Amino acid sequence: MSIAMTQQQEKDFEEKGYVILEDFLTQEELDRLLSAVDEVKVRVRRAEGGGPNEPFTIRNALAHHEAFLDLIDHPRMLPLVVDTIGWNIQIRTTHLDYRPPYPEDLKPGDIGVGDGDDQKAGYNNLGWHPDLSGEELFEGPSLDGRLPFMEIKVFYVFSDLSESNSGNLWLMPGSHKRTPQELREMGRKLDLSEAVELRLKPGAAVLWRTATWHCVGPNLSDKTRKIMHIGYHYRWLRPADYIQQAPELVADSSPIRKQLLGALATGGHPLGASPDFQPHSQHWITKNSDDVPLRAWAEAHGK
Numbered sequence: 001m002s003i004a005m006t007q008q009q010e011k012d013f014e015e016k017g018y019v020i021l022e023d024f025l026t027q028e029e030l031d032r033l034l035s036a037v038d039e040v041k042v043r044v045r046r047a048e049g050g051g052p053n054e055p056f057t058i059r060n061a062l063a064h065h066e067a068f069l070d071l072i073d074h075p076r077m078l079p080l081v082v083d084t085i086g087w088n089i090q091i092r093t094t095h096l097d098y099r100p101p102y103p104e105d106l107k108p109g110d111i112g113v114g115d116g117d118d119q120k121a122g123y124n125n126l127g128w129h130p131d132l133s134g135e136e137l138f139e140g141p142s143l144d145g146r147l148p149f150m151e152i153k154v155f156y157v158f159s160d161l162s163e164s165n166s167g168n169l170w171l172m173p174g175s176h177k178r179t180p181q182e183l184r185e186m187g188r189k190l191d192l193s194e195a196v197e198l199r200l201k202p203g204a205a206v207l208w209r210t211a212t213w214h215c216v217g218p219n220l221s222d223k224t225r226k227i228m229h230i231g232y233h234y235r236w237l238r239p240a241d242y243i244q245q246a247p248e249l250v251a252d253s254s255p256i257r258k259q260l261l262g263a264l265a266t267g268g269h270p271l272g273a274s275p276d277f278q279p280h281s282q283h284w285i286t287k288n289s290d291d292v293p294l295r296a297w298a299e300a301h302g303k
């Protein structure tokens, strides 16, 4: 039983691999997020240098501004997240992408092939890929060569990506049902008439399976691309952005937020009651249900 997803959204998520939510953020939320991006940009430039036209990405973005942190348990998104992946989850990654218009003399490659000067210049994620695939990450796919369902992301659009070639996210509908090997064999040269360039206004959100093949198109517009992805995966996997979140961040959080931050909501020992003789990670089978408050929350919401 779904808490919030409509039948059409369930179908889209299952068949295409994503659900688009136009006008998801309120204007107030969007304004707060945009000023957070500006604040963080000043800190990044101060710490790392870089001219006004240089792109940057921040991982574990949730630790860089409260506006980003508030997205992880957004009250209207959390029900959809739990509908798609369940309650036994934590954050795998939160990443902010800031991508100014390309310099005039920078020649982009073909969409998704990752063979252009933009790739050489270090722009991220230009080539088609599913997440969590490749020999560094996961090369034991299920029997038929497809990736198992391991995680989702929520893509939040802060700047205007409604025109083509604004640094849009591209998705290949249904490709979570295809094998990473097939993509490799195609040399990432896909038939773009089958793919979707998401043209979205500020405030849109997309709930997507990260096994869906995706890439970022060039930003040939005159606007800076400002977006975030929030990745959720199972608690028994290891997060990409942190070993443990900062203790003060965890201490100041609600029980559900603590769970999402990869902590135990009760603050108990991560290896259970007998860590020396019978260590048992509480991120596996959880003995104290208060450590996974999202379960009771989901049940109370009819799941």
Ligand SMILES: O=C(O)CCC(=O)C(=O)O
Binding pocket: 097, 125, 131, 153, 169, 214, 215, 216, 227, 229
């Ligand atoms: O939209 C982006 O900036 C990157 C998306 C992507 O490739 C990813 O999340 O793995």
